[in-house]
Amino acid sequence: MSNKIIIEPFKVTESHKNNQENKGLDFGFTLQTGKTDCPYLVNNKIKSRIDYLTIQFKCSDTEDFKSVRAKIEKWLKELRIRVTASKPSLKYFDSGVLLNSYDVDIQRCGSLKWKSNSRLLQLELTGFACELINMHSDYFFPLIEISKSISAEIKRIDIALDDKTGKYNIRFAQKRFSSGAFNAKTGAKPLKENIKSNSGRTMYIGSKRSNKQMVVYEKGKQLELPNNHTDFNNWTRHELRLKARSDAPIPLDILLKPDDYFVGSYPRVYQRMLKVAEPRNVTRETITRCGSFLSKKLKNLKRQYGSSITLAKQSMTDAEIIKEIERVNHKFQPSLPLTLLTK
Template structure:
């Protein structure tokens, strides 16, 4: 049986909101607003407030972007401070409505190609937000809970997730295409499941694989957890007291009739494998049914869209033990350790503190250009000479990940000190 997608979540940022954040990263400040007439603006707001459905938020924000003059690089404040002012300028509620419209359109697309034909998709608003997003709603398919959606400009846009009920009735090929069309789309979590209905690959198989080191990646053993649940069954035994007299001694035994579970990895690391007896969990007629389920999160890794089309090879490539899922082709996902970015950030900060004034003196007083300054300060160094704390390897899950190099990363504006957004 082929592997299936049992959970999916992703996020994206509307183009207009992305432009606003790009301006904030570049240290933009508002220089002037062209064609601003208070009375005319106030009349328009009053008129639109009578019929909120008449407001085209995308057009309104684009018009405001077009009518505002920005001074790039003029603001030396931190990114989050400039971002807050930008959100206030464009109107946080307006930007939230922009994100809400994006979610509305996506849910509507589920009824026109993204979902399998014959199902009715809708959503119902929730009272609060979700995971940092200001607003949220439940996604329903034929009236049943199938996922969740959330939106909010402060958290950079829109979020959608589908449970197993939802993914079962999605057209994953169409979702794959839609992700390429959504601006800034990013898969945040995906669960890939393989079902062994006959119990050939069971809990005992997983434990033996662990004992033989088949869950070891990068030479380091993974953490594990083993759980079994069931009932305590009363047993009776006879115990002689004196002569031929016997008394009944009660004791209890453990019967794991609710199933066993074996976990490898942790959620904190972004990769967790669950092996559990799903047949017993669901009280199914397939009592030997065992599910192998891999949970991948976008933590120190980028989850490729192709995982939706070929889940088998990504499940098989997660651990050597999972090679039985797909023996023809396997693919693992590279990890980028945040420790590397933290070290770089600290090195840049320390370098700016120690040498910033000297570089500024060379530029302002000695009238040297940037290339002359760099050449003068680095002429005595060989190309391989870098700080020891930055001379770290790129941690990878397997040899298939060797093509990913951290040197392709680029810094954004140094004023923001936000290099982690590149991870």
């Protein structure tokens, strides 16, 4: 793949503004009154969402390091993300800690890593952590505020834009690829890989080693939504993955204008799509994901243990049965953050 796909800083294309529609949420979960995505995203009609972030802070001394780390940990705590005693993979770093959710058991949120000389601190935020950020009123503003006094550099960022009409699906991406719309300005065609699995089709455009890659996949099928669900066939996610390069840094402005950088990376493909796309709603997506998982598990529970529960109800209360059989899943499973639920 040509190393000239992105020249200078990543190109910015001004986004078009459409009105956002509020739609009902699936699966009957009750949210806090008026709960939606971050007001900054809603008010500015931003349609894409940041799904992953790695950012580094270059500190001048130990005091700077302590100050930056304290500010980051305070912000994480407000997001219901806790610092653990567990260690992450420490390639290129001397020490670090894993980040988990306060509300969701065994849910990785990323890591904090640093050099022993206290000059470099790296914050990695996973997709789940970014979900919490996209729903929180503070958004990424605390990181932007820190960067005003401490040198900050984004090393990697993922931005996702969704289509739920079925128009901008994998077939659309394939056609645009074949027509050369994903090509570099030099005309070089990027690598392409198609993968098909039980969770749907995925199309990779660009090398994993490149500083820019687009991943298009069938989100409704990945979430294992019911076949008759509206989004099962029509929900397609277009996910831009950017990595910083010495000659192509990723500006911090991307945190505030993800739409512009998303389109700017492949303007011939996504300029039209951004105009007509519905804004992503992380709050609704979280409800949908967890509701789909719960629905599937309850069906399995009824099939495998329904008769046993019926027998238990003859001599036990519902509360006693639940206490007897419930347990924490020590592997990953979708869960609702407590911040989404009414008390």
